[in-house]
Amino acid sequence: MGLFRSRNKKREKDLMKDPFYEDGMFLIVYVKCDNCGEVFRSHIRKTSELYPTYSGRTAYILRKELIGSKCPNRINVYAEFSGTYKTLNFDISGGHFITKEEYEKHEKEVGK
Ligand SMILES: [Zn+2]
Numbered sequence: 001m002g003l004f005r006s007r008n009k010k011r012e013k014d015l016m017k018d019p020f021y022e023d024g025m026f027l028i029v030y031v032k033c034d035n036c037g038e039v040f041r042s043h044i045r046k047t048s049e050l051y052p053t054y055s056g057r058t059a060y061i062l063r064k065e066l067i068g069s070k071c072p073n074r075i076n077v078y079a080e081f082s083g084t085y086k087t088l089n090f091d092i093s094g095g096h097f098i099t100k101e102e103y104e105k106h107e108k109e110v111g112k
Pocket of ligand 1: 033034035036037038068070071072073
């Protein structure tokens, strides 16, 4: 039983390690507002929203501000990526990262 449980868990993304989903030209991130619980899906275009940098392994920097429609709370996402868009470092304030599954579950519940 314990074995199955850990296997199932592995299928969900480890947000502590890397909250970004790579999808072609985009990095996708799912975020939940700490203030009101609103969920966001944000598409980050690799070619225009990442700033090139040259410090150590870091090739790109992301700074993104998300403002919801339900409250004035601002969510700030910061991340550093390697030249192959591997997440090296990240930080978030005003909200927290959620998985794609959590986002879709939330959207389904709202749509009812
Ligand atoms: Zn909010």
